[in-house]
Amino acid sequence: MGIWRIGPDVLARGRFAVSPLTQTVAALNALHQGHAGPGREEWLRRHGPAYRERLAGDRVAALLVRAALRPRWLADFLVTPPHDDDRTFHDEVRRVRRTPADVVTADLTTAAGAPLPPELRVPDLPDRAAVLLEWVWTETVEPEWPRLRQVFEADILSRTGRLSTGGWTAALAGLRPGLRWLGDGRLRINAYDNPPRDLHPEARLMFIPTVTTSGWVTWDIPHRYAVVYPATGLLADPTPHAAADPPAAVSALIGPVRADILARLGEPRTTTQLAALTGHSLGSVSGHLGILLAARLLHRRRSGRSVLYYRTSLGDDLINPRA
Structure with missing residues (x-):
């Protein structure tokens, strides 16, 4: 799926958006990989021990993470694009909890290429995934969410400014490794040699900034697609400073x-x-x-x-x- 072919109506509806759940999945992946990217070392040192302790006491969660977060692949049910009426993290994670258990099992089995261990073949697996995401949100994301949201909004402001002056070529330049706007309705999402995909004429296309080293693409076929990309400005000092006194x-x-x-x-x-x-x-x-x-x-x-x-x-x- 190296190229998405996007009709003019889909492109006209394209938008940048902030997603608390997307940032939570990015945080979970960073904790799992033990790598959060430049400038995030202190965040990883602060939260890594508690995360490892959390998984040590929950074998199902540990097996779930290992199956769902694999090199170059994230389980689809964790990263579906947000809906227009989502307002909070809890709005988004509710859909994870409501995912049918057989869909979750199919996602994980496809990635593993082999039957899942018995601990993961349980009917409440979607709820267990949601509980883990809620823990990551509460313990590691929510405390710094006001600052992160500000960074994401500033990034979006910069991108939409480029869009208004230079079109999608300018707005998406340097968005994430392998991604490039080719023109004529063609968006190269990665360098893999996969058949192109035609997005449905009624599809919604989103671009979501987050704290990630490279990002990912995700979809809820046929109507929702998203590109998750590393936000700029994340190396700024996280300590809020008072404004300088005006003259x-x-x-x-x-x-x-x-x-x-x-x-x-x-x-x-x-x-x-x-x-x-x-x-x-x-x-x-x-x-x-x-x-x-x-x-x-x-x-x-x-x-x-x-x-x-x-x-x-x-x-x-x-x-x-x-x-």
Whole structure:
């Protein structure tokens, strides 16, 4: 399946999206492989021992992980693309739990090329998989999810900006190893010599950033396809810093609250993030953002279900005046 052939309607519906479950599977795979990529060594040292202890006390989970996460292959039932109405990790993991046991067994047997051990031929295997994913989410992903989501949204903002100016060729450049937009509705998803696949005319195509060294492709045939890719910006310091104090003259000019908000928008943020950072209500932050937008000190761009705000060049000049 080296090339996906994508019709114009499918391409027009293509979108970038954030998926908590996808990030959880990426975290599970990193813990399983013992390799999380550059800049993630401390995360692996912090969570690796607890993960190994968790599997040591649950033989079924240990066998499940070994069968589901194999070199160049992830079990389909773990990585199906998110649905449009998914809002949280729990919305997504609910589908894992509802997967028929015979589908899970077939997935794992195909990968192994041999019958599964008796411990995995049990009717509650989908629930056991969901329980393990919930543990990985709660213990290793959820604590840093606000920061990761911010990184993912900034990555999406950058990609959609390239899409608007340079088309899909620019938006997908360097997305993940082996992937390349060839034009004429052809997306090379990897370098394997496999027959091309024609995506259904009603299919939804998604591109999902996550913490991964190379990413993967996944589908729920015939209507949902996704490309999971390594997000940029993950090497940034994970410790949240307070924004630099805006110049006193700017505070006097536009007011201290608006100046503080403007100072925090050197990178894209949502209204909710700004409310959490500043301690002001959502309504208050929204009002100030509207004034800053009207003054052309901010840009606004939609990213999936979120709206991100970031400074214009005029806003940059106010916060960081040139000598």
